[in-house]
Amino acid sequence: MTGTRGGFEALDPCVHCGFCLPACPTYLATGDENDSPRGRIHLIRALERGEIQPTDRALVEHLDACLGCRGCEPVCPSGVGYGRGLEAARVRLAAAGRLPLEVRAILAVFARAWLLRPALLLARWFRATGFPDRLSGHSPIQFLLGMLASTTAGPSGSTPKPAPATRGRVALFRGCVMDGLFGHVHEATRRTLAANGYEIVEVDGQTCCGALHDHAGDRAGAAALAEANLRAFAGRADFLVVNSAGCGALLKDLPHLIPSDAARALAAKVRDVTELLAAAGPRPGAPLAERVCYDAPCHLQHAQGIHREPLQVLNAIPDLEIALLPGFDRCCGSAGLYGVLHPELSRAILGEKVAAIAAATPQPSLVLTGNPGCLMQIGAGLRAAELPIGVAHPVELLDRSYRAAGYYH
Amino acid sequence: MSVSILESLRSIAKSAVISGPDGVPVVRPDSAEAIAAVLGHASEQGWRARVEGRGSWMPTDAPADFVIRTGGLDRVVSVAPADLVATVQAGATLETIDQSLAAHRCWLPIDPPGGDSRSLGSVLATATAGPLRHRFGPVKDHVLGTTVVTGDGRIVKAGGIVVKNVAGYDLTKIQIGGFGAFGVVVEANLRVRAVPAARALVVATGTLDLLLDQARLLREAAIDLASLELCSPTLLGGDRWTLIVQATGTAPGVAAEIDRVRSVASGASFEGLGPGQASRLNRAVAQAALDGPVSLRAGVLAAGTPDLVDTLGETIGHRRLSASLGAGGVRWVGNPTEAHVRALRHRFAEREVPLTLERAPWAFRRAVGHFGAFREGVRPIAARLRSTFDPKHVLVSAIEATE
Amino acid sequence: MAPANTDRPDPGLLAALGAIVGPKWVRSHLTERRPFEADGLPTHASVPMAVVLPSSREQVIAVLKLLAERNVPWVARGAGTGLSGGALAGGNAVLIPLTRMNRILSIDPVRQRAVIEPGVVNARLSDAAAPFGLQYAPDPSSQTACTIGGNVAENAGGPHCLKYGTTTNHVVALEAVLPDGSLARLGSPHGEPWGPDLVGLFVGSEGMFGIALEITVRLVPLPTTIRTLLADFATVRDATEAVGSIVAAGIVPAALEMMDQACIAAVEASIYAAGYPTDAAAVLLVELDGATASVEAEAALVHELLRAHRARGVRSAETATDRARLWQGRKKAFGAMGRVAPDLVVQDAVVPRSSLPSILETIGTIGRKYRLTVCNVFHAGDGNLHPNICYDRRDSALADRVARASAEIMEACVAAGGSITGEHGVGADKIDYMPMIFDSTSLAMMCDVRRVFDPANRANPNKVIPIHACREWREPQ
């Protein structure tokens, strides 16, 4: 669909220089060329040429081990489009029918709201019991509980004072996990946008973005979900705002799933919430004398090229001390289903990040990041390490500052 | 036997062969090929050869069947001021080299103990650097390539004449500080510098502790110096220690650094010397290294120098001691016993500090060796290298102790 | 891509290797061996028989002992950024990447030394030393990716080696495992060799003497003041003559780099556009560092000299951001050329500085003769040229012209008194050029020295020294 060779051509400029190696979390974790961008490109090229079969166990293992974080792209001097090449390969692999059973099951659930909603409802109910919070820890099961506990909201529940909505109509993309577990982030998004002069509209008929499917090589599944969203959102607002970096990246790249003008038009309206807030200033809130650290989600910085905006949002909070710790721009190891499928590697990658946070002096009270997977992964990691540090979306903190400033009823 | 050696040498070496003072034949070859012919023959015959430059640093009293004097190879072959490289024969003295270079406004920043009269070959074989190593590095940093005749008469070239080169193994390194065990260096390509626009030298005198302290302050202030050399009272013939500080570079740069030296100093005053006085002092430091039969150098870092100087003081006295308080390294000249050297080596080894014997009468060298006990795994490599470069052990050298 | 190496090691060997490093760190499936078939120079490729990834010194020693017992050849590998095909293993050789051995064992700010494992990435060491006001000076352009073990093997250089020296000037001690599995502790922390200078000999031995297991390096203070100047010239000759005049004036810049028009064009067309004037025949990047007063004085002098050699404009950067921008294009030039065509020949010849003007003209003539675009980006201060030729290797006639042009360029550099490699090493790529600069006796001596460390020639076989050179002096002594 992209180019004449299905995306493989994006790898052509690779000169094998190796500049991407140190940017790749999986290579840093294993030290194996097979788990590096350059090594994977080597494998993918051989796959394209037919020298390796899409069913080859080793090929599948090493491509599966890729987080798809695209940390390798910005450091590449030759401009290799790794993400495109990887997707091309994953489509081949999926076509060869090698998606593992558990992946297919999970994707099936995400593709069907009637299956997903109850599951998330159950999770919310369980979260409310407080068990996940108390039982979270180091073992795989405890880690999952920690992930769930990390979705807990802070205090909320107020409505913005009416402000003149001059900056345009904004439709909120609710998504699946965000909607199910991060309702409080949606609330904060609505309030902070309204406080900055945006009008919020609710759009029905929307569904999961399909990023999980797309990354797994299930292009048909992804395209079906994309069609549904296109139907729901087309012509509904000036902007389609997303507060999950992963969903935002996919929606901005909609035309590669649906090569139509309508898709291109919609994609052009997609904004991360921090982009809209930054464009508005944003309006300064009340001081919060806290020390926090910011962690850049891969799908925000690499896939969407958004670096400054989240920090601009946080800078609207007077007295807030924001630290960028070593490795803040490196993947946390969550990457969609990655944590579930490659727990060991995923935890090893997360370990580096948690160690950097633990080593920071003075210690931050919160880690801020704009993606649900990262929030859960980092949150669970901090819990497992028994660090008294919470996680939150940047807009949640802005929301708190706005509330303290009396912008809400 | 000597007579027959004398005769066969005459027939092989196409250069002068005389009978030396002790009846040992002396060859004075004037080309690499001539040395190669002689050594090739000696290797076949099983003769032992002693290589002498100017006769002060390499063993001139070692028993041997004949002597090779490198004095016939004393030319500065070429100087390329635009490339800052020069090709020099190993028998040339530093004085000769300096003169040739000066004519091209170039400079070889090597100021070894023993001074200008030393042959380049002896400086290379012993890797003896002086105070300027602080800025310009050890001897090996000045050598881009060498032509060497091996003990069995092969002429081997290594390195090149360009300032950056990684073609092939770096065989030049084996020759520098190899104490003649790995061949006879006949020619070297040197990296030289443009004569600096300005030079300055200031000195402070005082107690050992005071000067060590000053040096530490200068180090911490990261002042850009050419040398930072501490000299013991005996070395310069007084009763106080001396700290000699040199700076080279552009005039404003040198002036600024010397100002900084004075402002950072605390409790010591640095006196400036004029050019004449300065070079007399430098000469005196270099010459003092010959005022004793034995010269030792300890490979110690600047931070570990105070301790080491104390240990030397307690055991064999400070004598003629000099230390680079920036780059590190302590030189000691005096008349110790073999037992002293062994005991010190033992103590220093615990701190990973090697004590290299630079110069001594042959029997002393032979007994303690230039390096003493090697570190793990080094002895077999050194031995095999020796057999590679000099299979019949024609070249007399004490790289290993007899003990 | 190289013909697939379908050699399979005997299962016994694989099992024994697995017992040492853990089975999951032995790669024997062909698919998983493929990505190791090339280093940073993909024009050479060969697939190793097996890949084993040790993570500790004990494992490395045990692996080498095992391979010695079974008489199996092997090749060490760092990050695989080498540009001479040095880390390639073919036939029945086992490849040993050291990337998992990446611990910085100690940094001693007072003694200004660091002890590291070989897989530590060059830039990571400088990052770790920076809080102490120190840096690891050798800075190959690949420093964010290459390992210090690889740097040791290649004696890597970099832009700032003009003033600070190359890897060999910064490694003071090494713990090496020899091919028979025995350990040797070379050098000492001060740099005093403690015997013959085996550290000096090991550095630059291209992985043929053993594996560097623990490396002790010097750290040097970060300079207090840095000044970067960018000058552009209407002719290449003016630029190269300016280089000579700066050096002859006694100034040793921290770096003195040059790019010609073809290279400027490639950089400015990439996303790394640094704002170099595209109509310039050449730009010079001059960096001065050190104490403030000296830097100021030298900068003034350099400015004058650049003007005297008809520089059309001279820009000066004082802030870190401005400097980074001026350097950007230089550092990413190689990658920028990757955008021009799929394949790239990178040469690494050295000539005496004074020959730069004429050799660049010769290279231009050779390029025209073979109808090729040669981009020059290089370390002008030490005469280390990197003529790059972009091409597409699928066009075999073109590839043939590239090969012939490369050889002719090399001949011209050697004829000017130069060397065939200044920092990338000989590896597999330049082995045929060795006889251009060394006679057979000297080559044979290198063979002999290699056998001091590796009597069976099992470490990184068939690199650096042409085999025929090793026949002489072979008779038992």
Ligand SMILES: Cc1cc2nc3c(=O)[nH]c(=O)nc-3n(C[C@H](O)[C@H](O)[C@H](O)COP(=O)(O)OP(=O)(O)OC[C@H]3O[C@@H](n4cnc5c(N)ncnc54)[C@H](O)[C@@H]3O)c2cc1C
């Ligand atoms: C874009 C680019 C720019 C470059 N710029 C420069 C530059 O400016 N200067 C420069 O000098 N080089 C440069 N290089 C070349 C390359 O980065 C260096 O040669 C580097 O030293 C290789 O390190 P590596 O870890 O990648 O080693 P590898 O390529 O993996 O291996 C190189 C050699 O080292 C041996 N080796 C590796 N580890 C060990 C060990 N522990 N013990 C013994 N032997 C070992 C291998 O057997 C092989 O022979 C550049 C390369 C690229 C791609």
Ligand code: SF4
């Ligand atoms: S940085 Fe880019 S060109 Fe270099 S190896 Fe990685 S993907 Fe290839």
Ligand code: SF4
């Ligand atoms: S996408 Fe991330 S994990 Fe995958 S190769 Fe690139 S940097 Fe590595």
